[in-house]
Amino acid sequence: MNVVFLSPVYPPEMIEYTRGLAEVGANVYGVGDTPFEALPQKVRPYLTDYLRVPRIMAEDDVIERVSAWLRGKQIDTVLSNWEPLVILAARLRERWGLPGMSVDTVKGFRDKQLMKERVAAAGLRVPKSRRVTNENETRAAAEEIGYPLILKPIAGAGSADTYKVTNDKELDAAIKAMRGIPESSCEEYVAGEEFTYDTVCVQGKPAFENVASYLPKPLEMRTQEWISPVIITVRDLTSKKMQTGIELGRKVLKALDMGDGFTHMEWYYTAKGEAVFGEIGCRPGGAHLVDQMNYTCDIDLFREWARACVMHDFKASTERKYNCGIVFKRAMGQGRVTRIEGLGAWLRECGEWVCEEKLLRPGTPRRNWKHTLLSDGHVIVRHPEWDEAHRLSFAAATGIRMWAE
Ligand SMILES: Nc1ncnc2c1ncn2[C@@H]1O[C@H](COP(=O)(O)OP(=O)(O)OP(=O)(O)O)[C@@H](O)[C@H]1O
Numbered sequence: 001m002n003v004v005f006l007s008p009v010y011p012p013e014m015i016e017y018t019r020g021l022a023e024v025g026a027n028v029y030g031v032g033d034t035p036f037e038a039l040p041q042k043v044r045p046y047l048t049d050y051l052r053v054p055r056i057m058a059e060d061d062v063i064e065r066v067s068a069w070l071r072g073k074q075i076d077t078v079l080s081n082w083e084p085l086v087i088l089a090a091r092l093r094e095r096w097g098l099p100g101m102s103v104d105t106v107k108g109f110r111d112k113q114l115m116k117e118r119v120a121a122a123g124l125r126v127p128k129s130r131r132v133t134n135e136n137e138t139r140a141a142a143e144e145i146g147y148p149l150i151l152k153p154i155a156g157a158g159s160a161d162t163y164k165v166t167n168d169k170e171l172d173a174a175i176k177a178m179r180g181i182p183e184s185s186c187e188e189y190v191a192g193e194e195f196t197y198d199t200v201c202v203q204g205k206p207a208f209e210n211v212a213s214y215l216p217k218p219l220e221m222r223t224q225e226w227i228s229p230v231i232i233t234v235r236d237l238t239s240k241k242m243q244t245g246i247e248l249g250r251k252v253l254k255a256l257d258m259g260d261g262f263t264h265m266e267w268y269y270t271a272k273g274e275a276v277f278g279e280i281g282c283r284p285g286g287a288h289l290v291d292q293m294n295y296t297c298d299i300d301l302f303r304e305w306a307r308a309c310v311m312h313d314f315k316a317s318t319e320r321k322y323n324c325g326i327v328f329k330r331a332m333g334q335g336r337v338t339r340i341e342g343l344g345a346w347l348r349e350c351g352e353w354v355c356e357e358k359l360l361r362p363g364t365p366r367r368n369w370k371h372t373l374l375s376d377g378h379v380i381v382r383h384p385e386w387d388e389a390h391r392l393s394f395a396a397a398t399g400i401r402m403w404a405e
């Protein structure tokens, strides 16, 4: 099998998918804008060949260059696991007449308004929403939808420019703050807990399923710097709450005509016991969610994703052994990390249940917490019992403290 894999070294976890493809026996033709000389040593053995393009986001240009590069070669599929490139991968598949999800299908996983329309058309619960392009439209939509509501860019990511609005004063402020954003979505605010629903699909059918709990909801994680965001995978998926979300997720995959590979969906669970659709992508969740899923079942989804896409098969165990929590930390102060407190005590408390400790070391410049959930590093811990996984995760959230100056 000859596979074109877009952006095999960026973001860094793409190296793991490149490995996975090589391990299931595929010849990997990587395409990216990283210069050949700058490819990390560890990825090189997994690449059959590599084309460096000037700008990986310049779709038409990439299509021309890759087509010229591979002329005369038999290619079996084109894959990408990075959100900005999923449409480009579909365009290449269409151009070469390869099987896999079409551009139109992938758009259902990329355009947040279109996905809600398609999911709603299947009779599933989505937040009421309106596409708005100016102040008048925003006020009219707010009138219709009522408070509380959410105002966010149509092409948003990482909760950037996303506002919860509960009264007229906040609406004025949000409208002001969003000037310059060409297209926004004005939505009914869905109160409730927030979860992910993640899968690896083989021809549309989930071969692997996962749910993770956001603590607190992503909007709060992304707007309050003092918070240490916690995300825990749920080991026991048999409860009514989990099943409600999983059923919604499976129907969404059907409605959007999923093919092979990862999906990452977000959903709300309301006080009434209803699951409401949030959004979905046809790629894995970021911020180490795939590592958490791997620790949950002691498997290698980087490789199994490759097997699903290349051989339409999935071989790993789906037995869930642990609840796996990740905790992101943010240092107090600006500049470089100067010290970490409470880490030793936390590590001793967790004992054998610790999976990873990757806090930025003193001397390292802080990361921008608004730009990346990764913040100033993370710890990962797992436990077979939910309450214990929750307790150890929150012990890291409150007990480990970092400073910078
Ligand atoms: N209709 C809504 N009701 C309640 N909360 C919402 C709603 N829309 C967005 N939010 C909150 O804002 C967050 C970000 O919104 P959304 O996921 O749509 O955008 P995003 O910027 O693509 O997020 P990310 O890239 O972080 O996943 C959600 O996770 C949720 O916490």
Ligand SMILES: [Mg+2]
Pocket: 218, 266, 279
């Ligand atoms: Mg989101």
